[in-house]
Structures are given as C-alpha cells and as structure tokens.
Amino acid sequence: AIERTLSIIKPDAVAKNVIGEIYTRFEKAGLKVVASKMKHLSQKEAEGFYAEHAERPFFGALVEFMTSGPVMVQVLEGENAVLTNRDLMGATNPKEADAGTIRADFAESIDANAVHGSDSTTSAAREVAYFFAATELCPR
Numbered sequence: 001a002i003e004r005t006l007s008i009i010k011p012d013a014v015a016k017n018v019i020g021e022i023y024t025r026f027e028k029a030g031l032k033v034v035a036s037k038m039k040h041l042s043q044k045e046a047e048g049f050y051a052e053h054a055e056r057p058f059f060g061a062l063v064e065f066m067t068s069g070p071v072m073v074q075v076l077e078g079e080n081a082v083l084t085n086r087d088l089m090g091a092t093n094p095k096e097a098d099a100g101t102i103r104a105d106f107a108e109s110i111d112a113n114a115v116h117g118s119d120s121t122t123s124a125a126r127e128v129a130y131f132f133a134a135t136e137l138c139p140r
C-alpha cells in the first residue's frame with residue numbers, strides 16, 4: 001500500500017553536508033518527498049517528539065543531541081514507505097547496520113546515527129502530524 005513516513009536527517013548528517021546524498025537514496029528507492037523543512041528543534045519539541053523514550057536512560061543525551069544543530073524533517077510517500085525507509089536507514093546502531101545503508105555510510109554512533117524514520121504506520125501518523133499541518137503536505 002502507499003504509505004507516508006516521517007524522516008529526520010539528524011544534526012550530525014546535516015553538519016556533514018549530506019542532505020542531498022540522503023535525499024538521492026530516498027528517491028532512488030521510489031520514495032517521494034511530499035513535505036520538508038529545516039528546523040533547529042527546541043528542547044520541548046525534541047522531548048515531545050521522543051516522548052515514548054522519556055524513561056529510557058539515553059533520553060537526556062538524545063534530546064541534547066537532537067537540539068545540537070538544525071535537522072531536516074521530511075515526509076516520504078511511496079509503496080511500503082515505512083519499511084522501505086527503515087531498510088534504507090539500516091540498524092539503529094551503525095556498527096550493526098548492513099553495508100550500503102545510510103547509517104553504515106554516514107553515521108558514527110548509536111546517538112549520532114544520521115537519520116530517524118517512523119517505525120510503524122501508527123507512529124508515522126503521529127510523527128507527521130507533529131511536524132506538519134495537513135495543508136503542508138503535497139502528495140503527487
């Protein structure tokens with residue numbers, strides 16, 4: 001089915017100047033960017049986005065990292081978009097990510113791991129709505 005998923009290019013990858021290389025991977029896999037914005041997240045925005053991780057030991061470091069510089073936030077649309085994007089990203093820990101994935105190629109550590117992608121269509125709906133009004137999406 002055609003799905004939408006929320007993708008974030010994290011501060012480490014923005015700083016490395018590889019936004020375009022990562023967008024190329026989305027496009028080559030058949031995913032379309034139907035909304036995007038660059039944003040420097042506030043602490044409250046990052047905490048709200050990652051609320052499900054609030055009790056995890058890494059939460060403080062995660063919020064600190066995600067607010068350390070601008071991120072690129074986009075909605076990707078396409079067949080099986082949630083899983084397609086997760087396959088492109090590779091494992092959360094870049095040391096475990098398959099060769100040729102975004103995290104294997106651009107990420108340094110489990111904290112600075114280049115990209116975020118929704119893990120289900122349910123979280124995708126919440127995450128897309130967290131960053132974008134319905135009128136900001138441009139399906140095509």
Ligand code: CMP
Pocket residue numbers: 053058062092110111112113115116117
């Ligand atoms: P992300 O997909 O953005 O979702 C939560 C983030 O927490 C994850 O990517 C990692 O960058 C970060 N993180 C740090 N430590 C861990 C951990 N032990 N398990 C899962 N995620 C972690």
